Amino acid sequence: MLPGLLIILSCQLLGEALVLALDIPVPGAVVGMLILLLGLMFYGEVIPGLRTAGEGLLKYLPLMLVPSGVGLMVHFELIARDWLAISLALLLSTLVTFVVTALLMERLKKPESAEKETL
Amino acid sequence: MSGQLSLWQQLAAAPVLWLVVTLAVFMAASWLNQRCGRTPLLHPVVVSLSVIIVLLKLVNVSYDQYMEGAVLLKFLMGPAIVALAIPLYDNLARVRDLLVPLLVGCMAGALTAALSAVGVALLMGADITTVLSLAPKSVTSPIAIEVADKLGGYGSLAAGLVLITGALGCLMAPALFRLLKIDDPAVRGFTLGVSAHAMGTAFAFEYGAVAGAFSGLAMGLTGAFTAVVLPYLMILLGITAG
Numbered sequence: 001m002l003p004g005l006l007i008i009l010s011c012q013l014l015g016e017a018l019v020l021a022l023d024i025p026v027p028g029a030v031v032g033m034l035i036l037l038l039g040l041m042f043y044g045e046v047i048p049g050l051r052t053a054g055e056g057l058l059k060y061l062p063l064m065l066v067p068s069g070v071g072l073m074v075h076f077e078l079i080a081r082d083w084l085a086i087s088l089a090l091l092l093s094t095l096v097t098f099v100v101t102a103l104l105m106e107r108l109k110k111p112e113s114a115e116k117e118t119l
Numbered sequence: 120m121s122g123q124l125s126l127w128q129q130l131a132a133a134p135v136l137w138l139v140v141t142l143a144v145f146m147a148a149s150w151l152n153q154r155c156g157r158t159p160l161l162h163p164v165v166v167s168l169s170v171i172i173v174l175l176k177l178v179n180v181s182y183d184q185y186m187e188g189a190v191l192l193k194f195l196m197g198p199a200i201v202a203l204a205i206p207l208y209d210n211l212a213r214v215r216d217l218l219v220p221l222l223v224g225c226m227a228g229a230l231t232a233a234l235s236a237v238g239v240a241l242l243m244g245a246d247i248t249t250v251l252s253l254a255p256k257s258v259t260s261p262i263a264i265e266v267a268d269k270l271g272g273y274g275s276l277a278a279g280l281v282l283i284t285g286a287l288g289c290l291m292a293p294a295l296f297r298l299l300k301i302d303d304p305a306v307r308g309f310t311l312g313v314s315a316h317a318m319g320t321a322f323a324f325e326y327g328a329v330a331g332a333f334s335g336l337a338m339g340l341t342g343a344f345t346a347v348v349l350p351y352l353m354i355l356l357g358i359t360a361g
Contacts, residue, residue: 005198008198008201008202009198009201011201011204012197012198012200012201015201024350025269025270025350025351025354026269026346026347026350027200027262027265027266027269027346028197029196029197029198029200029201029261029262029265030200030262030265030266030342030343030346030347032197032200032201033200033201033202033203033204033207033343034204034343034347036201036202036204036205037204037207037208037211037343040204040205040208041208041211046205046208046209050205051205053202054202054204054205055202055205057195057198057199057202058199058202058203058205058206060195060199061196061199061261061317062145062163062164063141063142063145063192064192064193064195064196064199064261065164065196065260065261065264065278066141066144066145066164066167066168066171066189066192067141067185067186067189067190067192067193068193068196068260068264068274068275068278069164069165069167069168069275069278069279069282070168070171070172070175070182070185070189070275071182071186071273071274071275071276071278072168072172072275072276072278072279073172073175073176073182074182074275075273075275075276078246078248078249078273078276079276081246082240082243082245082246082249084243085239085240085243085244085245085249086240086245086249086253086280088239088243089235089236089237089239089240089243089245089253090236090253090256090280090283090284090287091287092235092239093231093232093235093236093239093253093256093257093284094232094257094284094287094288094291094314094315095291095295096231096235097228097231097232097235097257097313097314098288098291098292098295098310098314098315099295099299100227100228100231101224101227101228101231101309101310101313101314102295102296102299102301102306102307102310103299104223104224104227104228105220105224105305105306105309105310106299106301106303106306108220108223108224109217109220109303109305109306
C-alpha cells in the first residue's frame, strides 16, 4: 500500500514539476497519470501494492468531487444569467458527441473484423 | 477573543466539522442512490452537493470556511487522477489490436464534445467563464475540474456540468443505440465512455464486461487527450479568459 502511494504521489510530483518547468497549461496530475501509464507499459505489470493504493483512491473518487461541486454555491449568479446557454450546450453537445462517436466507431471497426475473417 | 464567540461559531470554524458533514451526507446519498436502483438522476455527488449547499446557506457559512476542512478531500483528487493510469493500462492491454481505431474515435469524440459545447454557448452569448467551464464537460470530473481551472473557467461549475452531461448521456443511450442500430457491446461501451465519462462507464457495465472495459478505456483516453489538447485548442481559437 505505502510503496504504491509513494509511486502515485511521485508521478504527480514529477508531473507538477514538468508542467512548471515547461510552462504548459496542462494539469500536473494528468501529466503524472501519463508518466505512470508509460511506466506501466515499460515495466509490463501493475505491482500489487500499486494496485491496492490506486484502487483504494479510485473507489472514493466520487466523495473527493463533492467539495468542488459545493463550489457551485458561489456561481449562482453566473448560472442564473447563462442557464439557457448552458442547458442547450449540454443537451446538443452530448447528443452530437454520442451520435458522432457511435457512427464513427461502427464504421472504423468494420474493416478490422472483415480483415480477421479473411485471415 | 474566543470567549466572545459562541460554541457554534468556534465549531463552525473547526475544519473537522465540515469533513464529518461531507462524509455523512455522502454516505446517506450513496445509500439513497442504491435504494433507487442507482439512477443517474439521483447521483450521490449531485445529491450530496445540493444538500451541503442548502445546509451551508441555512447556517450562514461561506464556501471558503467550508473548504478549510473539505480541501483535504479535494487534495486527494490529484493522486486519484494519477491512479486512473492503472485501469487505463489494464484496458489498453486487452485491446492492443484495436488501438488505432480507438484512438481516432476518442479524438474525434473529444473534439466534437468540446467544440460543440463551446460553439453553442458562444452563439447563445454566454459569459466567457461559462464557455471555458463548459469546454471540458465530457471529461471525467477530476480532470475537468483541473482543466477548467487552468483555462480560466470555474472548476466547480465544470464539476456540475460534467455530472449533468453524464446523466444526459446515460438517459439518451438506450434510445440512441436503438435508433442508430448499434448492437456491438464494444461500440456501445466506447461511445458511453467518450460522451458520458465515468457515469457512462458505470452504465456500460449493464451491457456486459466488454462494454464496461471499452467504456473505461474511452473515458481514460478522452480525459488524457482533452487535458493535453484543449488548452492549446482554446488559445488557437482565441477563446481565453480576460
